[in-house]
Amino acid sequence: DAGVIQSPRHEVTEMGQEVTLRCKPISGHDYLFWYRQTMMRGLELLIYFNNNVPIDDSGMPEDRFSAKMPNASFSTLKIQPSEPRDSAVYFCASRPAKEVTEAFFGQGTRLTVV
Amino acid sequence: EDQVTQSPEALRLQEGESSSLNCSYTVSGLRGLFWYRQDPGKGPEFLFTLYSAGEEKEKERLKATLTKKESFLHITAPKPEDSATYLCAVPGVNSNSGYALNFGKGTSLLVTP
Numbered sequence: 208d209a210g211v212i213q214s215p216r217h218e219v220t221e222m223g224q225e226v227t228l229r230c231k232p233i234s235g236h237d238y239l240f241w242y243r244q245t246m247m248r249g250l251e252l253l254i255y256f257n258n259n260v261p262i263d264d265s266g267m268p269e270d271r272f273s274a275k276m277p278n279a280s281f282s283t284l285k286i287q288p289s290e291p292r293d294s295a296v297y298f299c300a301s302r303p304a305k306e307v308t309e310a311f312f313g314q315g316t317r318l319t320v321v
Numbered sequence: 322e323d324q325v326t327q328s329p330e331a332l333r334l335q336e337g338e339s340s341s342l343n344c345s346y347t348v349s350g351l352r353g354l355f356w357y358r359q360d361p362g363k364g365p366e367f368l369f370t371l372y373s374a375g376e377e378k379e380k381e382r383l384k385a386t387l388t389k390k391e392s393f394l395h396i397t398a399p400k401p402e403d404s405a406t407y408l409c410a411v412p413g414v415n416s417n418s419g420y421a422l423n424f425g426k427g428t429s430l431l432v433t434p
Contacts, residue, residue: 211364240421249426250365250408263421298364307353307372307412310422312364 211313213299219319225287228316231280232301240300240310241274241284250298256282257304289320324348325411327425334432337398342428344409345391354392355422356385357408365408399432406430 212231220226232239240255254264259276267274271290276282286293296317300310324347334340346354353372357365369378371387378385382403384395394407406429410422 238421242424250424252413252421252423255421300364307370307420309355309367309370311367314362314364 211299211301211311213297213313213316215316216314217317217319219321220289222290222320223288224320225285226289226293226318226320228284228297228299228318230282230284230299230313232282232299233311234280235303236301236311237304238302238310239276239282240302241282242298242300242312244296244298244315253284286318289318291320294318294320325409325423325425327407327409327428329428330426331429332431334396334399334430336400336432336434339395339397339399341396342394342407342430343391344394344425346409346411348411352412352420354387355410356392356394357410357424359406359408359427368407396430399430401432401434404430404432 211233214229237258241253242250243253244250251266253266254274255262256276259279272286274284296315298312298315300312302308302310326345328343353370355370356368358368359365369385371385374387374389376387382397382399386393406427408424408427410424412420413423
């Protein structure tokens with residue numbers, strides 16, 4: 208398996224523009240997670256899905272952020288409008304439905320909003 | 322609220338100089354404690370899961386241990402290639418549908434030749 212695949216790897220955009228980050232989880236994994244990593248706050252959970260259904264979005268910073276999972280093999284995280292404080296590395300991770308098991312991370316998308 | 326605290330924030334070791342990283346947690350009903358390694362520009366990579374106090378797991382120069390309040394990642398005779406950020410995480414509480422991992426801020430380890 209190719210692992211969790213994220214695109215793009217790097218994104219530079221101007222303040223106010225819409226940004227869409229993409230993720231393909233590992234085939235057969237029932238859970239998909241979106242995290243954001245910054246130096247100040249570390250790795251923060253934004254939202255996660257179980258079988259394509261959003262379970263907990265309490266980590267989404269504000270209404271400018273939205274996430275979707277239209278099918279088992281694809282998810283998007285959208286920021287509209289983007290702001291400089293959104294600059295961070297965004298990670299997608301997935302895991303199977305087994306009771307307690309590790310999550311597998313993608314390589315991340317480094318977002319810079321100027 | 323579940324909390325995961327790692328110390329030190331940064332650690333610099335000479336090659337061959339053994340040391341330990343600490344992860345303390347406050348969570349009711351621990352269901353597992355996870356250690357990850359993260360290299361610059363990459364996503365976290367899974368190392369170990371510990372499920373109960375007293376449990377130990379080893380991988381090459383790394384050994385993870387778990388007590389009721391904390392976990393240690395012992396690094397024996399480290400090499401420069403062990404340089405990375407080490408993250409620990411615990412499952413958050415979710416009443417209905419599974420869980421997500423809550424991460425500490427990590428320990429940045431630098432091993433010099």
